[in-house]
Amino acid sequence: MKMFWLIRLTLLVPGQTLVMSLPLRNPDLHTPPHAGSSEADQEFAKEYLQHFYGYQPKSEREKRNADTAGDADWDTGLCDKLQGMQRFFGLPPSGELTEETVAVMKRPRCGLSDVERFGNGIRWKRSTLSYRIAGSNLPKSASNVHKVIRAAWKLWSSVAAVKFRKRSRKEADIVISFYNGDHKDGAPFDGTGGILAHAFMPGAGIGGDVHFDADEDWSFNTTGFNLFAVAVHEFGHALGLPHSSDPGAIMYPVYNFAPTYDLQLSFRDVKDVQHLYGISPSFASLFSKKPPPRTPDKCDPDLSFDAVSELQQEVVFFKDRFMWRRHPHFDETGITLISSLWPDTVPPYLDAVYENVERNVIVFFKGNQHWVLRQLKLEEGYPRNISDLGFPSRIKSVDAALHFRIDRYTVFFTGHECWKYNEQQKMMEGSPTLMEKLWPGIPAPIDAAVFYEGFVHFFKGNTHYKYDSNFKRVVSTSPANDLLECKMDNNEILTEKR
Ligand SMILES: [Zn+2]
Ligand SMILES: [Zn+2]
Structure with a gap:
């Protein structure tokens, strides 16, 4: 059976990669799609999409025709393939060549295409x-x-x-x-x-x-x-x-x-x-005793989370080795490996995560360690012990971290206690408070917490508590996975919210 062999030959005709010089652009978005990406990255991305996602660059002749039609530098095919790649890897399908998209493309990988189907039932006939x-x-x-x-x-x-x-x-x-x-x-x-x-x-x-x-x-x-x-x-x-x-x-x-x-x-x-x-x-x-591991399913009614955090405009849900990303512009929440965004740095099975926008860092917690990352890269000297933040030695781990951007402080949850950390002075403020005093109605200990769209969202087991901190009350409870839009499948083609 030579089918795949032929496909690969057509994908890899020498010289094809040299004719790709069109910048990527998504017509639906007004920001420059490759803002921040270098010309070398754009060339790399085109070769990647050609090799792994079936992108076929325009021939010189087609390009000349496009020139006369006033459509010289736009290639919808390229944008579609980029979105296909982003969906495959659980990235927001923006069609923009973001820094993280390039980072995922640069991960070491298998040489076979991600979109060529092998044809159903191609197999060896002998056992x-x-x-x-x-x-x-x-x-x-x-x-x-x-x-x-x-x-x-x-x-x-x-x-x-x-x-x-x-x-x-x-x-x-x-x-x-x-x-x-x-x-x-x-x-x-x-x-x-x-x-x-x-x-x-x-x-x-x-x-x-x-x-x-x-x-x-x-x-x-x-x-x-x-x-x-x-x-x-x-x-x-x-x-x-x-x-x-x-x-x-x-x-x-x-x-x-x-x-x-x-x-x-x-x-x-x-x-x-x-x-x-x-x-x-x-x-x-x-x-029988230990069945093969299943990847967590966002539609599982018993789904719980290790940590939940804002990340720029997204909300990210961490579970085991995986994470889902809810982006305000897209209905779908794709699943991806934590290591595909932060290879060899952030460990799986996290305890807590928060983003400090002002300092432009993300902080991850697991056990008595914490990691600080800037621009997808680990800051020098990390991981460090959580005692560096001002925790006494009796505190061995953090359940959740809740960051308030405007007031520039972070609340850490450890069992029944909450700790207020002043981000400007980089120190704990006073002694810990009991959760029932500060957040009446929320059962301790919690799994995760995030401040999002004016409410605090707490997660414990398979329950999501939406909390109004001004009135100190739970506004609603719902399944933990209710923000993950579970009606949709990761692989389905989905439409962008207008
Ligand atoms: Zn492979
Ligand atoms: Zn070979």
Whole structure:
């Protein structure tokens, strides 16, 4: 089956990237869409959208025709593809090349497209497949590479009715190789970072083969790129799985291996591979006690949050490794990984988050540590202990943080106590107050709090308390997820609010 192979060739005709010089512009928005993004970033973005989102730049001839029509620098196709990419990654689909959009584009990732569908049911017809590890160019010790590859196949065979056999010499269904740069399959590797690997759909010849970029710093631990994590993802392609926009799935296209997180197939990966190959006979006994992890669902009536914060004009809801972002201009609230916005800095399973607009920083809390980030980057000297803020040593963590922009102070919640922190003088004001005194009607301890549109919003378990601080009373209670517009799916095409 060569379908995917052909698609990639058409996407990667040499020279195509050179003709893209049109600035990005969204006709619906009056601000310059690429404000702050450099020309190099715009070029990079166009290449990215061409490679991963099927953007086809205008030919020289089309551009000349557009010139005479007075439409020289506008390309709707490009804006649509950019919005498609933003939706895929749970970013606000503004069609603007924002700093964070560029940051997500620059994350190391798989070389396959995010939008080419593999076609339903493309799979191997046999239930036992052979693989071979091509001997040349192996990173580090060959025996470790072999061990990691075997473990990666085992993850898939433990859930789906398919087995893998290693072959040393003879032809195999799936050939695994490490290549530098152009390796004559129409999809050259790009040196360190960027594209880490790619794979081919099940089929004869090159079908099912897996290529790793030999220029990467491959590792078996947390330094460089973890070979096991990338192999599990690429083997999913070799079995016939496309990319998933579920950020908890192994088939999510961006590299997000974290040493704190036990790498495993998600519920979505398991369902998808079982749909192609059936259920492994050992699945029930292996997973009865600990089923594959599900990505939190914004429509789950029992959904609770770790933290909720304003972030510029958005409200962001943090849960486990994930976050949802509610933007005032868009109905949809996409889910994304915390690490896709703040890679290698902000930990998962946060306790509290707030934004200090005046200082232009975001502060994250987990356990007795806090992190301060400016412009997506960690400030020097962080993380630091929360005692630096003036907490006594008996306080081991913070439940929630509530920032008041106009009055320039932040309230921290710890169990039944609240602490008022003066942001100008950078110190705690007086001793803590009991929650029932300051916020009567709110049950302590709380999970999260945010000041938004004139009200304080408290979250505890699956309940959202809307609070009027002037009258010191709860205005309404509702399900915790009521601000997440759960009627809509992350992947649906949605309309912008006018
Ligand atoms: Zn991939
Ligand atoms: Zn290749």
